[in-house]
Amino acid sequence: MKNFVNPVVFIGWIMMTLMSCSSDDDSNSDQVIQSEELPAPAKAFVSNYFPNTTYTRVEKNMQVEPDGTLFEVNLSNGFEIDFTAEGNWLDVDGQTQELPQGIVPESITNYVVQNYADLQIVGIDTETTEYEIDLSNGLDLYFTLSGEFVRVGNN
Structure with a gap:
């Protein structure tokens, strides 16, 4: 019986290890960029509507999301804005x-x-x-x- 349990435990451990190594790891889905790398319309939108704020985080997704989002911007006043590749806003969350x-x-x-x-x-x-x-x-x-x-x- 001891020989039967060890291989089952071993195979279960291998399966759990492989499942935890998923290829859709979110840490690889975007990269932090400088605000200067945003398209001009996105920068103009921020400076027009939020002139007294600074960028706290700007991310560029590795792929365009289903809703069209490529850039995700967080501002110092707590606003979050999603932009398309062209720099058009899609979502503004205050x-x-x-x-x-x-x-x-x-x-x-x-x-x-x-x-x-x-x-x-x-x-x-x-x-x-x-x-x-x-x-x-x-x-x-x-x-x-x-x-x-x-x-x-x-x-």
């Missing part, structure tokens, strides 16, 4: 802070002011066919890319 005026399309801002006057827009995410707006109470609002209200959702 955590709990209100987004600077002008990022959110005017028709969406007007809808929020009219229907959720006590709340702030703390995030915007550009999806393939719509915008997802994060409000300060955790509510999500969805709009078409032309700015028409679609539905309400929860975080």
Whole structure:
């Protein structure tokens, strides 16, 4: 019986070791870069909407993510912004802070002011066919890319 247990334990150990060496290790999926390496439109967006902040971390993904993100930027004020390879923003996350005026399309801002006057827009995410707006109470609002209200959702 002793000879039977040792090979089974050994084979199990080998299988667990091989499974832990997965090729999709996240540490190889992006690299930290200097802010100067961002595309010009991304740098212009940051300097326009966040003029008094500094970059705390800028990452370039090894591959474009399914949503189009290539660059992920963290700013000193806590904002996180995702950009495409061309430098267009896809996602602006203020955590709990209100987004600077002008990022959110005017028709969406007007809808929020009219229907959720006590709340702030703390995030915007550009999806393939719509915008997802994060409000300060955790509510999500969805709009078409032309700015028409679609539905309400929860975080």
